[in-house]
Amino acid sequence: MIEYLYAQGHRKIGLIGGKPDQSRPSLSRLTGSQSAMFRLGLPFEMKKQYAYARFSLQSGYTAMEYLLKHCPDITAVFAMSDLMALGAIRALNDHGLRVPQDISVSGYDGIALGRYSTPRLTTIRQNSERLAQRGAEILLNCIENGSSAVHEVVPFELIEDESVAALPNH
Template sequence: MTIKDIARESGCAVGTVSRVLNNHPGVSEETRRAVLAVVARYGYRPNANAKHLKQQACEGLALIVKGAQNALFADLLDKLQPLLEARGYTPTVYYINEGSDELACAQRICAERRPYGIFFIGSHPHCFSPALAALELPCLLLTNNAAEAGIENLSSVSVDDRAAAAVMVEHLHQKGHRVIGLIGDRPELSRPSRRRLDGCLDAMGRLGLDFDFEKQYAFADFSMEGGYAAAEYLLAHCPGLTAMFAMSDLMALGAVRALRDHGLQVPQDMAVAGYDGIALGRYTVPRLTTIRQNTDLLAGRAAEIMLAAIEHPSPAVHETVAFELVEGESV
């Protein structure tokens, strides 16, 4: 009898059976009893050499992070890793750059380390294909919604970027702003930027605000440097501008610095709003008005969904968590 036979007899996943045999704490008592009953019935004895090799290779859980400088991702890792460790798993973080292939990275990790599951943080759903299912382990995309990908082992936890961006535009409108400049990555390449731009356009359409993409949308990567350059573009190309909405807090902080260097005060001469709700925005002068992504909730739900998928195999879950408009001093 093999571990796969025990999994079939007990109705559990191979990974769950392995955890029971290794006395891992992250298994329910009901599941543990079911597996041990099969073990006792057939007198199963694990191969000591194979078990040793498996323990050497296993890294617990893999966290693939796309972009090493993203403050939101750093906050998510700070919240997520202790949750996984508390359940007896060892999380290992792998940073990849924006141009890297996360699927190829996951395949390599599985071949070398055989984790129980993989988190993808900051990836775009279009980066995945049905080949991900061939890894035969739970995967979860964090900060982007993967429902449309339709991959059976890929769950996701995210904020509704489109609705959140619309709320910020409505807030700026309520404060009296009618010409609003947007700072974001290229929408055809960045899913968050695409969703946030769509939300802005939704709100502007409802409010009767005109929007000229060439004049009112400035391209930037998710950095302060990018936000600085984008703010200068908007100042040069968008007459009548009174507010800037940046699609990340780091972009917004770069924009604030650019405005100051041009002799403009925030919010007296120009309103600036951000997105993410990173801690840094609470300590700048002025404090940043932003859309806060609840990293405690994002990390908590991601951990729960992943561990449930490992311990009790089930279909993929796609969950949207609440966002919050935080009024600072920059609008």
Template structure:
């Protein structure tokens, strides 16, 4: 009998691969009838889970690393969980590393992580790789995927993969929407106009939208924070003092928008009656905030699935490196 894999078991059982994985790993959230059905098929086809089979075949590392830039982005935390689930279903173990020291190059962290843990592949969620050279990537000698991370445009695209969105375009679209609804005095809470990371791209989108509508840049409408509730709350307090005539604010992340909302409410202003508010990411909190937050929805599920499936294909020599740009969606809710 031909050896079967987890996808074959799922097809025969008429369930998803994730359900088979939960049964194999003894997760409780599977109906007993379904569990027994899958176990019967596993027994009938003499299926050995991939992770066991792979480790029997070779003693080298079977680990894929995920580096998450920072600790405050719930979007990355959710993506990590989805990527880990898919990789584990086909036998790979995920090793996680939070990179929080802004003084250390992201590429240096990546190289050390691969070397120390003897990784088979590396996924970077976020980070700045704009100073990376092609030879640095080649020396790592493992597949590397940059997801929602900045890349050096001169880097040889055949030596790494990337998955992401166009942050500048997405920010332009949401600020353009604010302009189209009549706002001209639009503030921004960002990571800095000269930031070379994703925050900088979103700031560029804000600037282009203002320029498109003939709105001049006003320094008093700029404030800087980081990706935390507190920093955005304090930034919004400063904005309200130096630009009291604001009618709208774009925060470059939902976390920052929610922090800003508290400062707006504390001075007795109403959202959106007095000040409209928009964020970016569409994290879970956004739809359940009061009022629900207008934002840019990142295709979280697709970003995660594309990253994981591409890594599997690269590890199994079924694919060359790819570069995938996914579309975003405006989510117009009650804050505007």
């Protein structure tokens, strides 16, 4: 998602996610985002550009308010769940800002609600069926055969929708 936002001209990106020391998905998504920012030469200050949130609408709303206060020059936000992204969009609207005209917002999960929000949410859609299937297969193999846990990367899809704008002159 960071690479996509960069390709759209965004150079100051805020992140909304869980506490990386308490959530493996949050740690993985933060590490991946930081790595992409470093590779692209983008600035990133954890205390200013990363807002902690639980995976909920309300928490996404509160986290967006934190980013507006601590990093008012961001042009895009990557929320590490669609629910947090939708909460962030509500906060931006309540502060008189338009998505994506003033600030672009993107999410992660690909939940159905994102297709019905205004604007429709740009997101990373996980293959949840494949995740569930492989998780069950691996778990059963561990139980039945004493196999070790397995780390697999499941394919994902970038859904380019209405909540991210391309900046002029990029």
